[in-house]
Amino acid sequence: MSVTAPPAPPVAPKPAAAASGPRFWNSTGVVRLRREGAIAPIAAFVVFFVVYVIINPELLTRFQLQTASNLVVPLALVALGQLIVVLVGGIDISIGAIMSLCNVVFATQLEHLPVPVAILLSVGVGLACGLFNGVLVAYAGLPAIAVTLASAFIFGSIAREVLDRPGGGVTKEIYLATSGELVPFVPVSLVWLAVIAVLLWLLLQRTALGRHIYGVGSNMESVRAAGINARLTKLLAFGLAGVVTSFGAMMLASSTVTGDPRSGDPYLLSSIAAVALAGAAFTGGKGSIIGTILAACTLGLIGNLLFFAGVNSYWQYVISALIIVAVVGIPVVWRRVAFFAKGARS
Known part of the structure; x- marks a missing residue:
């Protein structure tokens, strides 16, 4: 006579949230943000923004939002250009001159040519400046800091030859298209920043070039062993940085x-x-686009707060320098x- 074992009790299914917790956090990008060091600048921006609004509630008015946006967007774009160079293990001292x-x-x-042609010329100049630096760094093997320090004098001198005093042909229509309001409480400059940031993120995260840029900065030997042209990657990174910087330059010209x-x-x-402040590694291979943008916004708002507080604007340089020392020195x-x-203890 055989004895049949009683059926096993049903096992309650795991809650969906518990089963897919890590996958959920990965899908939301939190793990990526933490790996890229972006959590700290995001938290810093949120805290500073709340403090700023408490001190100066007028920031949330339409005029103040537009003014603050036009102030921080050029800085955010130039910072993104600097980030690209940092990702390949370099630093661009000439970025202000570019x-x-x-x-x-x-x-x-703009005084002589249609707007699209003027835009293409400005982008072309930024690309040429970046490639000039990139050739000397990637193919001549010169230190990036030395090359870009020298080229800063060259580009700055050319800028003063092109225009020896403030001027130009920027019109009100260009101002409205780049620095006005798309709809109430939505500055156009933030829209342009978002478009450029998304395109740059797609390039760095979804293309072979982007993976190569991160790879060159994080592990050069592995990149070479994989047969990737590290020199070409560095050259393209410097060129891309020049292009992104040119957008910041045009946004600044349009807003002013x-x-x-x-100006740079x-x-x-x-x-x-x-x-x-965004937590990028100056040895290369680590950096966040969203973290860099929010860090630039924080720095811009600090300058704006100092201005409204009646503090000399030159103190912004001191604060920026102290931030660099703190961010680099505190972890050490x-x-x-x-x-x-x-x-x-041991």
């Missing part, structure tokens, strides 16, 4: 309705500070403290 040159080319050519041969000077230190100090604390 911005000045593209700015005056755009503003002056003028070209200025020294304040953006060099600020772009480096934004990339540092923390690791040393943790090391000594671990040694003391």
Whole structure:
């Protein structure tokens, strides 16, 4: 006589949220943001924005939103250009001079040429400047900091030859198309920034070139072993940085309705500070687009807050420098403290 075992009790299915928790967080990009170091700048921006609104509630008015957007968008675009160079393990000291040159080319050519042609010329100048740096860094093997320091003087001198004082032919129509309002409370400049940021994100995350840029900065030997042309990747990264910087230059010219041969000077230190605040690794291979944009917005709002507080604008340079020192130095100090604390316990 055989005995049949009783049927096993039904197993309750795992909750969908628990089963797919890690997959959910991966799909929302939180893991990617943490890996790229973007969580800290996002949190910093949220905290500072709340504090700023408490101190100056007028920021949420239409005029103040438009003014603040026109202030931070050029910085965000130039910071994105700096980020691309940092991703391949370099740094671009000439990025402010590139911005000045593209700015005056755009503003002056509007006096003689149709707007699309002036835009193409400005983008072409930015691309040429980036490729000039890229050739010397990637193929001549020169240090990026030395090359871009020298080219900063070259590009700056050319900018002053093109336009020796503020001027140009930027019209009200161009201002409205780039720096006005799309709809109430939606500045056009933020829309342009979002479009460029999304296209750049797709390029870096969804194309072979983007993967190569991250790879060259994170592990050069593995990239070479895989048969990837690291020199060409560096060259294209510098060229792409010049193109993105040219968009920042044109946005600045449009918002100020003028070209200025020294317009890019304040953006060099600020772009480096934004990339540092965004958690990018200056050794290459790590950096976030959204983190860089929000870090640039935070720096821009700091400058705006100082302006409304009646503080000399030159203090923004001091604050940017302190941010760079803090972002770079605090992790080092923390690791040393943790090391000594671990040694003391053992």
